[in-house]
Amino acid sequence: MKMKVTATAVLFLMGAAQAVPPNIVYILADDMGPGDVSCYNAEGKISTPNIDRLAREGMKFMDMHTNSSVCTPTRYGILTGRYAWRTSQLKMGVLNGYSQHLIEPTRETVASLLKKQGYATACIGKWHLGMDWQQTPGSHLTGKKISWKKVDPKAPIKNGPNSVGFDYFYGISGSLNMSPHAYIENDRMQGEIEKLAKMDDVNARGFTQPSTPGYAAKEYVQQEVVPRFTRKATDWIRENKDGPFFLYFPLPSPHSPLVPNAAFKGKSGLNLHGDFCLETDWAVGEVLKTLDELDLTDNTLVVFTADNGTSPRAGFEELAAKGHHPSWIYRGMKGTTWEGGHRVPFVVRWPQQVKAGAVSSALICSTDFFATCAELTGVKPAPDAGEDSVSFLPALQGRPQPGSDDRLVIHHSDKGIFSIRRGTWKVMFDAFGGSGRYDPRASEPIRNIASLQLYDMASDATENVNLAAQYPEIVQSLRKDLAGIIRRGRSTPGPNLPSDYNDPNVAWPQLEPVLNELK
Known part of the structure; x- marks a missing residue:
């Protein structure tokens, strides 16, 4: 097959040109x-x-x-x-x-x-x-x-x-x-x-x-x-x-x-x-x-x-x-x-x-x-x-x-419940993992379990200790991050895009934990 080589088909990776x-x-x-x-x-x-x-x-x-x-x-x-x-x-x-x-x-x-x-x-x-x-x-x-x-x-x-x-x-x-x-x-x-x-x-x-x-x-x-x-x-x-x-x-x-x-x-x-x-x-x-x-x-x-x-x-x-x-x-x-x-x-x-x-x-x-x-x-x-x-x-x-230190990633459950990660911090807006499916580690209790959960993924990726009460300012900051990502229609730099978060014809019951930030 004869390939048409265009400017976009020429890669410049690791400082070396690669034509294929x-x-x-x-x-x-x-x-x-x-x-x-x-x-x-x-x-x-x-x-x-x-x-x-x-x-x-x-x-x-x-x-x-x-x-x-x-x-x-x-x-x-x-x-x-x-x-x-x-x-x-x-x-x-x-x-x-x-x-x-x-x-x-x-x-x-x-x-x-x-x-x-x-x-x-x-x-x-x-x-x-x-x-x-x-x-x-x-x-x-x-x-x-x-x-x-x-x-x-x-x-x-x-x-x-x-x-x-x-x-x-x-x-x-x-x-x-x-x-x-x-x-x-x-x-x-x-x-x-x-x-x-x-x-x-x-x-x-x-x-x-x-x-x-x-x-x-x-x-x-x-x-x-x-x-x-x-x-x-x-x-x-x-x-x-x-x-x-x-x-x-x-x-x-x-x-x-x-x-x-x-x-x-x-x-x-x-x-x-x-x-x-x-x-x-x-x-x-x-x-x-x-x-x-x-x-x-x-x-x-x-x-x-x-x-x-x-x-x-x-x-x-x-x-x-x-x-x-x-x-x-x-x-x-x-x-x-x-x-x-x-x-x-x-x-x-x-x-x-x-x-x-x-x-x-x-x-x-x-x-x-x-x-x-x-x-x-x-x-x-x-x-x-x-x-x-x-x-x-x-x-x-x-x-x-x-940008890996403050990268924002949103998690979403089968029931439409949100969770958000920024850098090493993760907030969950419920106490049950957002799902009717169970936790196979349920026999290992989470310390300080509550309807708002905050975990430090750098030291606790296994989610054992809820730090939400200890760092309320981080929880609030991440709530606003989530609201902004929904409102702007994107999570990457660029112009704002249409979002249906404020459309009365579109139901977002899963957003109740962050509705205040969306107003």
């Missing part, structure tokens, strides 16, 4: 906390040699956070560089398999930005960001949760991945438990489609709980989804080996239903969650093997991370009894604003630029991928793009991360 932009592969696990990755949790009982290889040959980040502790909003943040609670549709929770599109086609994404720089782009795996299904006669599709009975499964789908910068899409519309249980290629559901109208129908198909009724393809087998996506991903890399390319590879594992392929079932010695983590690591290994075979390793930036912490369906008590802790040393799990909800593994390998075996303590957020891709390709985003994204390219290069 890097290939980029972003691998996103689903519900996999730092304790489930052995290069973080050396005492854990799950071995992840392929992810460990990335850390050994690249950089491991120790203070990386997702912008939400559940699926959909984190994925929105990764691709847009923007907090999902800024959208009118998603102040809390997640979408379902038939929800309408969340990313507006006019919004810049990592994929559309890179595509303009000559990259081939693909999303292979779990989308979970909505797409517009054609309604059946007499139906009117509105809202976040749309019934499968109101859509036509055979009609072309609009405003999916292809509308926001991806040349190619092959995947599923929601989580592995969600209908439709079928693959989608670009804008069409694949296979012979049938209706699974009741749970008895779902069970008769052999789908593992908590799978839901709805449309399903007769050819679709849950245990084959991860292997199929992995083959599709490696085949796509081979087809686009002349580059540059961007592959977004959001795996559906180890999210429930826990359906590891037969090759991995029982291999962890723990439970099905452990087995599914092994299969997730295998998928990472297949991508790395393909890059090696094609001699693409040196100039390919590979990211491995997760969309949030581990789900309670992993069986925390059962795993703990065997000496394994998915949240590692942290409180909480998926859905919560405790560290275990949003502090995730984040490993980056790029041999031409990243020192092998490096470890970074920089505070970064999943929204930062957008700005990083913009900087490494020499692009200056528009003022209304990537408004919550800060490039971590300096950290990758081993240089100090600008």
